[in-house]
Amino acid sequence: MPARGKHRRTRVSRIARAFVPVGTGGVALALPFVAVSGAHAAQPSGQVTQVAQAAAPQVELVTHKVAKGDTLTKIAKKHGTSGGWQGLYKANRAVIGNNPSMIKPGLTLTVGTKKAAASPAAAKSAAPAAATQAAAKTYSNDLDGWIKEALDIMAQHGIPGSYDGIHRNVMRESSGNPQAINNWDSNAAAGTPSKGLLQTIDPTFSAYHVPGTSTDPFDPVANIVAACNYAADRYGSIDNVNGPY
Numbered sequence: 001m002p003a004r005g006k007h008r009r010t011r012v013s014r015i016a017r018a019f020v021p022v023g024t025g026g027v028a029l030a031l032p033f034v035a036v037s038g039a040h041a042a043q044p045s046g047q048v049t050q051v052a053q054a055a056a057p058q059v060e061l062v063t064h065k066v067a068k069g070d071t072l073t074k075i076a077k078k079h080g081t082s083g084g085w086q087g088l089y090k091a092n093r094a095v096i097g098n099n100p101s102m103i104k105p106g107l108t109l110t111v112g113t114k115k116a117a118a119s120p121a122a123a124k125s126a127a128p129a130a131a132t133q134a135a136a137k138t139y140s141n142d143l144d145g146w147i148k149e150a151l152d153i154m155a156q157h158g159i160p161g162s163y164d165g166i167h168r169n170v171m172r173e174s175s176g177n178p179q180a181i182n183n184w185d186s187n188a189a190a191g192t193p194s195k196g197l198l199q200t201i202d203p204t205f206s207a208y209h210v211p212g213t214s215t216d217p218f219d220p221v222a223n224i225v226a227a228c229n230y231a232a233d234r235y236g237s238i239d240n241v242n243g244p245y
Contacts, residue, residue, distance in 0.1 A: 061179055062114050066107040072100055079111040082143075087175030094183040110177060113142070143167070143176045143220075146197070150224035157210055161228045165239030166198075170224070172243075173199040178220040196220070198227035208233070 064075050072085035081088045089100040092109045096102070103109075137152070139145035147166050154161055174180035174197050182194040192201040195217045200208075205217040208229040213222035231238040231245060 060114050061110045061177075062112040064109050064111045066103050066105050066109060068105045070103060070105070072103060075109065075111060081111050081175075083171060083175040087171070091175050091177040091180050094181065110179065113176075113178065143170065143197075146178075146220040146224060149221050150228070153210060153213060153221070153225050154228055157225075157229075159210070159225070159229050159232050160237040160239070161232070162237075162239050165237065165241070166224060166228065169227075169238055169241055169245075170197045173197065178223070179218055196223035196227075198223055200227050200230065204230055 062079065064079060066075070072088050075081070076083075076085045076088045083090070085100070088109065088111060089096060095107055095109060139149040147163055147170070150166065151161065151163060170176055173194075176197070178197050180196065180199065182188055182199060185194070187194055187201050192203060194201055195205075197220050200217060200223060202217060205223070205226045206215075208226045209215065209222070210225045210229060213219070213225050215222070217223055217226075228238045231241050235241055235245065
């Protein structure tokens with residue numbers, strides 16, 4: 001992935017001008033097997049925090065431990081990894097190194113995502129929020145659902161963008177892995193690695209964060225919405241982005 005120091009430059013957010021500023025946040029993770037909370041569209045006053053925290057979908061990364069004789073092509077085919085071996089390598093370059101043909105037995109690679117089982121305590125706390133949202137629109141807990149949810153939030157805030165434009169850029173930037181992180185370019189060297197589905201750095205994510213979404217840059221919906229807000233400010237729309245941005 002090429003360096004993105006220029007296109008990650010923080011600007012004044014189109015949305016942030018109409019709302020209170022949001023400070024920088026997020027914790028850099030290097031592709032562990034962890035759960036990621038999904039974002040939800042803005043709710044009536046007083047309900048946003050409760051609903052977003054209680055009803056957020058959980059996502060776990062699916063991993064593969066490299067065995068002798070494995071190749072990226074074999075692993076990608078076995079797990080149906082989006083983008084084939086190239087997508088698998090891009091999402092795991094920080095683990096593999098600069099040579100995709102040199103994968104050592106014992107390495108743990110991220111090969112996709114799956115829905116995580118909620119703990120009994122989490123399920124109990126989510127019950128009141130779920131009842132409140134009974135008539136609300138629901139989304140699948142995958143890339144298709146994240147994009148559709150992000151588009152609905154973007155429509156509420158006047159942020160342009162299409163499903164195709166978002167999907168195309170997500171596949172180029174992260175191969176659909178919400179926990180993707182770039183640990184090797186100039187941004188990473190400066191201490192602000194690009195993160196998430198659309199690879200934003202923390203200052204850009206914070207500047208273009210949309211109220212009502214998660215403040216975690218690894219959150220798939222929040223990352224999409226913030227990145228599209230940035231792309232709208234800089235390029236007119238995420239649809240106009242066809243390369244490093």
